[in-house]
Amino acid sequence: MTEAKQPKRKVIKTAAAMGKYMADYYYELDNAAKTGERKIAWCTSVGPAEILRTMGFVVYFPETHAAMLGSTRMSTDLIPHATALGYSPEVCSYMTADIGAYLQKQTPLTKTFKGIEGIPKPDVLVYNTNQCRDVQDWFGFYAREFNAPILGISGNVTVNASTDAIVTGVALQMQDLIAPLEEISGNAFDMDKLKEVVGLSRQCSDTWKQVLEAASATPSPLTFFDGCTLMGPAVVGRGTPEAVKLYKQLLAELEERVAQKDGAIENERFRLYWDGMPVWGRLSAHSKLFASLDTNVLASTYCSSWIFSALDAEDPFNSMAKAYTDLFIVRSEDYKEAYIKEKLEMYQVDGIIYHDAKTCPNNSNCRYGMSNRIQEKTGIPSLVIDGDLNDLRCVSDEQTKTNVEAFIEQLEESK
Numbered sequence: 001m002t003e004a005k006q007p008k009r010k011v012i013k014t015a016a017a018m019g020k021y022m023a024d025y026y027y028e029l030d031n032a033a034k035t036g037e038r039k040i041a042w043c044t045s046v047g048p049a050e051i052l053r054t055m056g057f058v059v060y061f062p063e064t065h066a067a068m069l070g071s072t073r074m075s076t077d078l079i080p081h082a083t084a085l086g087y088s089p090e091v092c093s094y095m096t097a098d099i100g101a102y103l104q105k106q107t108p109l110t111k112t113f114k115g116i117e118g119i120p121k122p123d124v125l126v127y128n129t130n131q132c133r134d135v136q137d138w139f140g141f142y143a144r145e146f147n148a149p150i151l152g153i154s155g156n157v158t159v160n161a162s163t164d165a166i167v168t169g170v171a172l173q174m175q176d177l178i179a180p181l182e183e184i185s186g187n188a189f190d191m192d193k194l195k196e197v198v199g200l201s202r203q204c205s206d207t208w209k210q211v212l213e214a215a216s217a218t219p220s221p222l223t224f225f226d227g228c229t230l231m232g233p234a235v236v237g238r239g240t241p242e243a244v245k246l247y248k249q250l251l252a253e254l255e256e257r258v259a260q261k262d263g264a265i266e267n268e269r270f271r272l273y274w275d276g277m278p279v280w281g282r283l284s285a286h287s288k289l290f291a292s293l294d295t296n297v298l299a300s301t302y303c304s305s306w307i308f309s310a311l312d313a314e315d316p317f318n319s320m321a322k323a324y325t326d327l328f329i330v331r332s333e334d335y336k337e338a339y340i341k342e343k344l345e346m347y348q349v350d351g352i353i354y355h356d357a358k359t360c361p362n363n364s365n366c367r368y369g370m371s372n373r374i375q376e377k378t379g380i381p382s383l384v385i386d387g388d389l390n391d392l393r394c395v396s397d398e399q400t401k402t403n404v405e406a407f408i409e410q411l412e413e414s415k
Contacts, residue, residue, distance in 0.1 A: 014250040022232050026113050032058045033120035039185050040120045044135045045235050047128040050201055053239045054194040056187045060120050061236050066094035068108045070280025070390035092134040093359040093390035122148045124184045130155030130330050132362045160332040162325040170321035197239040199313035207247035208234045209307045214254040216347050219263025220298040221254045224274045225287035227303035234306040265296040270411050274300040276355035277363045277389040293408045299347045301328050350411050352382040358394040383407040
């Protein structure tokens, strides 16, 4: 293949406003930590953030911090400090990078946001194991370090359908959080406030879903790599009106691009679906690699993780339980296979990239034959990329580049 051309990077205007929102979010946390005027709750990214906001907590999501450690390429040097404590190099590199950063008193927050000296100390840590068990161990480390209370929900896994029994079980666990959170926060639980917050989360979810589905247009106005950088407010800001406003602004911008047939990739010849986590330390490099091949990786299972279509303001606990059980990562192989097949048709893709992340088996969906089954049923070819979300020792840039270029050549030949 000829030497790769240098692709033009199309700027999404709303990204600047989202960057400011994320800065304001971290400054709010920092102010709460320094003044003690508001209590701080740590929450897993798909944990019960709505309940914590209702109780008046400022909510911190360590996974966003871990993603920053990955994207700034700090993780690989920090992970060994966690493994020295007995954390296996095979477990979640979000967790080991974050713990390593804490042990070394390092954080990208100090470099990115002037005046912030470190991560905020928790008054309580709240997790949901719907993602994986690692989040419980991750939060357990900090609960011991800070001598802070830890609360959790045991989510179901490999769920084919979120039955009434499953939903009720999770909803009851959520309700059991209220009494200890009242004691820690000093605030009484307000059902009307919870309904308001859940309603805002649903609006954020619905608008984020529309943003991602805008990529189904030809040419697509969005890439998967854009989505990874634009999803911040959907993670840390759900339940707030500001996040809803931002995604409406972003959606309007993308709809204008669709109307003008202004694609994110200048000469979009191939459309790919990405399954699994991004390689955070190579997000820009991968974006440029595919763009240089006139290829748009335009949709993913990962960015859809913050779509909670089951949320219902009139039935907060049951709808939260269902929404957090309907997540792709929680579901059975049969459900996942049907889901991906539906998305391949919706986004009119030519091929699939599966990222087999070394330390994230729960978000790697090519380990039990699914990739072959989907290819046999759809005729859509796939490529497995070995790597990791944060540990760049598991990533071979040359091998990835060679395999991607060969895959695109395969697509060219088939056309």
